[in-house]
Amino acid sequence: MICESDPLSSSLAPQFNRPDADVILRSSDGIRFHVHRLVLVMASPFFEDMFHLPVPHNENQSDRPIIDVSEDRATLDILLRVIYPVADLLVTTVDQARPVLEAALKYDMIAVKQFAMRMLETFLPAEPLRVYAIAARHGLVHLAKAAAMEAVRQNTVPGVYVPEFENLPAGCYHRLLQYQLRSTDLTTFDFCRPESNATPAGPSGEVDFTERDAPSPFDALDADVVMVAIDNMRFHVYGKVIALASPVWRDLIQKESLENSLDDDARAERTPIVIQMSEHSDILWMLLQLVYPSGTAAPNDPSILPSLYDAAEKYQIERASHFCLREWATFAALDPLSSYLHASSRGLKEQAIHSARSLLSRTYHDLVKIYVGTLEAVPTGPYYRLLQFHIKCSQAAIVFLGGQKYRELEASSSFDVVKCSDSCSYSYNKQTPKWYSPYVNRARYILEIRPSVPAFRLETFELVVKEMKCLSCMMRIKEVLAFCSAFEDAVDKVISEVSTDILFN
Structure with missing residues (x-):
């Protein structure tokens, strides 16, 4: 009944070792479950379709085909127990319930x-965020709503990380944050999908699938290769040129050339090699512009840079990859959040850090409210870490203002002994200038919500000028500016010292 070569099967439930079983499911860790086709077919249309296909047979038991599955022993055991007529199971952890779902x-x-x-619902009180991440990822609307309500009720949304975030679309986490901020009726929320009026990721507009030729210089009549974009634009190019730029394209050309050489009609007519591409014509156009000696690349829409970079890496076109990285700052200036999300998900640390720092000029609440279509295309992990980085930078600035380094700066910026006018009644040697306290208080307020020196520089300077009402104060403008500059440099240094490792761990 149980093969000697499969001793671990002896620890399985008896119904998975029956001699009348007619198929074997082998788990990812090598455990064989001897089961019945009829049970699998009645429980799963997937297996019903599978059994119409040929399956490999067990070398030792030729009458029982073996089907390898990607689930481990524990998951497969629970799954089969549910569909077999046995007693109810007890699932005690989210880690058990998730793979079964x-x-x-x-x-x-x-x-x-x-x-x-049902099992996941039992974990709502203890682990609502994990349940939410699982439910939202798989489109389980009602379970996601229940988990969102519980997470907000417990106030566990902000600053709490769960491992399931790495597989949850960031858009789902964004909607959870919106629900927490608004605290409105859940009927207005679909946590699993973006709002119907949300801006989609990628280029907008309808795609033209009409077969057509690309414009010059990719319309050469004597070209020996035709690259067909996914939207059916045909690029007539020279094989030697693109082969030099990309080893992947070189191999594709060689493969197609070999196949054409075996085709008598193609060999006789000397027809161009046709290569079907998976990229849109906008991307292929830019790639070829970078490859051709006469080409000039200047994307009208910097948002295509991530897709262009992916294609450059895919086809190993180093020139195109370097071009994308050089131009990434333009994309970051246009849409820093999308720039960060794309860069982070691709492991482009320099570009991700630059974009993250530029977002410090936004308040945390403004940052949370920003929606971009890219949120649906990347996992929650990078998005969550960006928000935590913003918080860490704010905290660093506030700690500085109440710490020893700031007091040292204050002491080193003493003013000469000058008596202010009677209307001002301030003496620089005995009291701080009238503008000083409002300046520092305003800086503290701004840095707490927007930890960026450029964010408070203009506003605080205007405040200083407004508070310097007497002639004696105005005559000290150089000293005032020197202090403000030293203050800004110190704050900027503190913020820049916040570790960016948080963005990647």
């Missing part, structure tokens, strides 16, 4: 899906 969705097992959802 994912397997149920994969194999289209309705009963197992419902079971896993």
Whole structure:
């Protein structure tokens, strides 16, 4: 009944070792479950379709085909127990329930899906954020709403990280933050999908799939290669030129050339090699512009840089990759949040840090409210870490204003003994100037919500000028500006010392 070569099967439930089983499911960790086709077919349309295909057979038991699955022993055991007529199971952790749900969705097992959802509901009081991340990722609207309500009620949304964030679209986390901020009726929220009027990620507008030729210089009649973009624009190019730029394209050309050489008609007519590409014509146009000696690359829309970079890396076109990295600052200036999300998800640390620092000029609440389509295309992890970086920078600035370094700066910036006018009644040697306290207080307020020197420089300077009402104060403008400059440099240094490792860990 149990093969000697499979001793671990002896620890499985008896129903998974029955001699009348007619198929074997082998888990990712090598455990064999001897089960029945009929049970699998009745529980899963996925397996029903699978059994119409040929499957490999067990070398030792030729009458029982083996099907390898990606689930481990524990997950497969729970999944099969649900569809077999056995006693109810006890799932005690989210880590058990999550893979069972994912397997149920994969194999289209309705009963197992419902079971896993019931189990996840039991973890709402203890781990609402984990349940939310799982539910929102898989489009389980009602469970996501219940988890969101519980997480907000417990005030566990801000600053709490769960491992499931790494697989949750950032857009789902953004909507959770919006619900927490607004505290409005849940009927207005669909946590699993963006609002219908939200801006989608990527280029906008309808795609033209009409077969057409690209404009000059990619319309050469004597070209020996035709690259067909995914939207059916045909680029007539010279194989030797693009082969020099990309080893991947060189291999594609060689492969197609070999196939054409075996085709008598193609060899006789000397027809160009046709290569079907997976990129849109906008991306392929830019790539070829960078490859051709006469080409000049200047994207009209910097938002295509991430897709262009992906294509450059895919085809190993170093010139195009370097171009994207050089131009990334233009993209960051246009849309710093999308720039950060794309850079972070691609491991472009320099570009991600630059974009993250530029977002410090926004308040935390403004940053949380910003929606970009890119949020639906990247995981929550980078987005969560960006928000935490903003908080850390604010905290660093406030700590500085109440710490020893600031007191040292204050002491080193003493003013000469000068008696202010009677109307001002301030003496620089005995009291701080009239403008000083309002300046520092305003700086503290701004830095707490926007930890960026440029964000408070103009506003605080205007405040200083407004408060310097007497002639004696006005005559000290150089000393005032010197102090303000030293203050700004000190704050900027403190903020710049906040570790950017938080953006990547």
